[in-house]
Amino acid sequence: MSVTYEYPRPALTVDCVVFGLDAEDLKVLLIQRGIEPFAGRWALPGGFVRVDESLEDAARRELREETGIGEVFLEQLYTIGTPGRDPRERVVTVAYYALVKLSDHTIRAATDARNAAWFAVDDAPPLAFDHDRILAMAHERLRGKVRYRPIGFELLPPKFTLRQLQHLYEAVLDRTLDKRNFRKKIIRMGILVDLDEIETDVAHRAARLYSFDKKKYDRMTRQGFNFEI
């Protein structure tokens, strides 16, 4: 099955920065390496691109194989090919970042055969290779993009409260927001559906539940609307 080429070629991999959100803070999903180099170290899920699959397909496949995650928001982040970033040979990696609803995925990731775990982004262990840098880039991209694209909803369950939504932005942007102003602004955008339901099992007054109206957002966007927090 080996192959011969006229000139040497870098190896090509994909790596995924998977973000999740819980009641405390923004989390990232890491897996513990079993083999050298960096055996025992935490790293981003990822692996080699097969010669007949697209880059995004490779990222999704690796996510599924290593963490059990499927069907998530996934976007290309950056491609890193610094010579020497892998001690074995020249490896170019296409980094992606994913946003998942923690409620859907916590169990599967934890029970997978590989050692996978969620870490607070601001408290992640030192990572293998240059994965620290990739994580930092992904975090920055998320912080930037969440403000002008409605991708934050990918981190929330389909039905959420305004409090959860505000908490999302506070966690990602790392600053507090004024409750009244936040609610005014997001409601006035007209991209949320008031579901006329309230949360259950909370030890205080239950909040109204909303959902994100993607169809309406798309329609409005075509007419010049610009999401912005």
Add this chain to the structure above:
Amino acid sequence: MSVTYEYPRPALTVDCVVFGLDAEDLKVLLIQRGIEPFAGRWALPGGFVRVDESLEDAARRELREETGIGEVFLEQLYTIGTPGRDPRERVVTVAYYALVKLSDHTIRAATDARNAAWFAVDDAPPLAFDHDRILAMAHERLRGKVRYRPIGFELLPPKFTLRQLQHLYEAVLDRTLDKRNFRKKIIRMGILVDLDEIETDVAHRAARLYSFDKKKYDRMTRQGFNFEI
């Protein structure tokens, strides 16, 4: 010099979308292919990544070799690896976009051994491979980024008039801007240096010349300033 690997690997290339600006509109630099596939077609400058050079180095080298351009603003755009995008074999390409000052580069690009030419972005010929799509992505990235980062200055000579600056934004964003509001806004930012010089050889009242104060911009940015047009 040939090499054998255990598994097949995609070939890895870089492609560059080079933007320039003249008195009319936004231009892109294309080269005409001499060989199959797509012989005779216009294409983005680019080529194979060597196994010991970084991706950005590869992009700069190809630019130099194919168009004579050096020392320009260069930023990674996107990596495209759709199987079948090159009819010969699997090729993954890392696309970059560059911003050049046309005054510096017009002559060298035109007199290079290869057939290179500037085209209006909105009037470019059909390109080889999926380069149309890459060009469209680059154009969109430029349109987006020029509004919140001072990268537009890379397209202007070191000394420019406010009219030129406004023209730049009108060409890139493809809409007209109000002259008075534009001047007020850009002057009030405090990132331009009034050079106390005026343009020469114009058939009308000569305008004041300005330059972009990058040092001051960096200082202000560190203190929370946000460029925005």
Add this chain to the structure above:
DNA sequence: CCAAAAGTGTTTCACGTACACCCATGC
């Protein structure tokens, strides 16, 4: 003197920001 572009101020309106209290619910 004519053509062409440079340069300049004011008004209006929308939106961001700051800010504090009562309400509903579960325990």
Add this chain to the structure above:
DNA sequence: GCATGGGTGTACGTGAAACACTTTTGG
């Protein structure tokens, strides 16, 4: 009844947008 978060309105200031005429220069 108390603790916890849910939910609401107003006043102020800044900045975006709309808009037209005079000045300067070269030909």
